[in-house]
Amino acid sequence: MKAEKQNYNLHIRVNIDESNKNEFISTARFFKERYKKKIIVYPGFVDGIEGCKLSDCLLDRKKKSQFLIELYKEHGVDVLGFYPDDYRYECPVRSPYHHVIGPNGEFYKCWNDVGNQEKVIATLDKGVINPILLNRYYVAGDPFDDKKCIDCIHIQTCGGGCPYLRIQNEFENKNIDTCDLIKDNLEEYLEIHYERIIKRNE
Ligand code: SF4
Structure with a gap:
């Protein structure tokens, strides 16, 4: 089957921390320009799930949120996960059907x-x-x-x-931040959400 007839979307996650976040744009553009369509390149933030003190290279919630806003506003990169359209799922941790x-x-x-x-x-x-x-x-x-x-x-x-x-x-006596990235930038997220819907319906 020729590649252009294949029916799939490819998502490429780029792991991001302080040391490489500035390279995300050039990485995303590289894939977009090389493969043109059906490729979504998105940042995946590296986290310390053990709840250890954030090292200098990990982004905290505010920095993650700001990073996504800058990607959109300064580079026009519309990554996954601005204001959620719907929330009707449960994590596999709680589901009896996922292992x-x-x-x-x-x-x-x-x-x-x-x-x-x-x-x-x-x-x-x-x-x-x-x-x-x-x-x-x-x-x-x-x-x-x-x-x-x-x-x-x-x-x-x-x-x-x-x-x-x-x-x-x-x-396990940890103190890990579980709050949503939206929390500190609700106004900006809502504005971006509105813009995205307008563009989607044009
Ligand atoms: S519901 Fe609110 S307080 Fe609770 S984790 Fe989410 S953002 Fe934080």
Whole structure:
């Protein structure tokens, strides 16, 4: 089958931190110019999921948010994930139908756990071996148990952020920021959202 008849979209994630964020634009342009269509190049922010103190090279929430706004306003790059159109999904961590399978047939609830034997929830031969952790992933870290989230105007679009990180905060004594990037720049995000809808409907 010739390439132009193939029916697919290709998404290329470029991992971003302070050390390479200024190279994102040239990287995105390289792919766009070389392959023309059906390629979406987007930044994926590198995070410290262990909740360790942010090193100098990781971007915090405000810097991530500002980076996306600058991409749009200064370079016309419309990346995924400005104001969400809809929010009707749940993270695989909470879903009974999603698992990550490791190389030895072991099951995890999140890819962040792969390789950590303490986070294996089931194996092919034994079935569920860690029901406490499994149940924790299903029900803990609920934003509706968190006054900060209940009082927050973003809860319908944010959903409390990553449940995996919320559970780390609750059970592993971490203090990881789970808030939405929109939170500090709501006005600008709404303006961009409006512009995108207008352009989409032109
Ligand atoms: S933005 Fe922060 S406080 Fe608001 S719902 Fe999301 S996680 Fe909770």
